[in-house]
Amino acid sequence: MKKIIYGFLALLLLLEFSFAAPTTTRSSSSSSRQLGTFTKGSIVDGTTGTGTARRWFFFNEGAVGSSYTFLGKAEYLSVDVGYSLYLRSIESVLGGMNMMFGTEITAPIFLQPMRGSKSNILDTHAYLERTQFEGIVGAGVQLPLMLGFEYKGFYFLGFGGYTWLFMKDTYPSTQRGDFPTIKTQYDGVIYGGGLGYKVSNIVNLGFRYTGGSLTNRGVPQTVFDDAAIRENLDKHSITNETGRPIYSIPYHRISVFISVIF
Incomplete structure (x- = not known):
């Protein structure tokens, strides 16, 4: 039993x-x-307007990419480096999408002017030299605030901010010695948008468009080297002639990039 x-x-x-x-x-x-679903990033707490709790992911990204820039009468090819930090909601807020906001800091390094590029700061609008120069032809920094939405890795966003460009214009010459060079600066408000796809929240593949209207303020931000003065390029400076900055210089920038999320 x-x-x-x-x-x-x-x-x-x-x-x-x-x-x-x-x-x-x-x-x-x-x-x-x-x-x-909770991959890289830190979690932070917040509250909504009704007092209920809302949680967010805090993300960082390091990016490299390339851009084609239209700056007034000149066009440039650049290599870009960037850094982004932003918050993304854990809970969906609109149609299953997650909201994100933060900043995308970008620094374009301009390699050379493209064919047909002309001066924005001389009244003659002389062509820029494309090959006979040393180093890079300029650099810049772009500081925008962005707001966007993400859904299953796909995202779109808009942004607005400010940019500064530090350019070096070299001009062809038939005279003996170095080609004349003028260092000058541009700044202004920018706006734009973009879209992209995040692969497993590790890699971000993106596209951005930036637009704006920039200002060249002339002296003391515009400096003529000895060769430029010898060839009387300073006499053709628009800001020297008018005594005021050059406003409303069209600025358009199209860029693609890849970034690592951490």
Whole structure:
């Protein structure tokens, strides 16, 4: 009789373990899927206008890319480096999308002017030299604030901010010696938008458009080297002639990039 009872208890235990195991596996699998959505980033707390709690992810990105820039009568090719930091909501806020806001700091390094590029600061609008110069032809920094939405890795955003460009214009010459060079600066309000896709919240592939209207303020931000003065280029400076900055210089920049999220 005892053997029958022990056998019956053993059968019950066997059935209990056989049914409990899949449930544990399913629960573990479900937990893994939920945790899998929380990848890189730090979690911060906040509150909504109604006082309810809302949680956000804090992200950083380091980016490299390339741009084609239209600056007045000149066009440039650049290599870009950038850094972004932004918050993204954990809970969806609109149609299953996650809201994100922060800043995208970009520093374009201008390699050379493109064919047909002309001066923005001389009244002759002389052509820029494309090959006979040393180093780069300029650099800049772009500081915007951005707001966007993300859905299953795809995102779109808009931004607005300010930019500064530090350019070096070199001009062809038939005279002996170095080609004349003028260093000058531009600044102004910018705006734009972009879209992209985040691969497993590790890599971000993106596209951006930036537009604006910049100002060249002339002296003391515009400096003529000895060769430029020797060829009387300073006499053709628009800001020297008018005594005021050059306003409303069209600025358009199209860029693509890849960034690592951390």
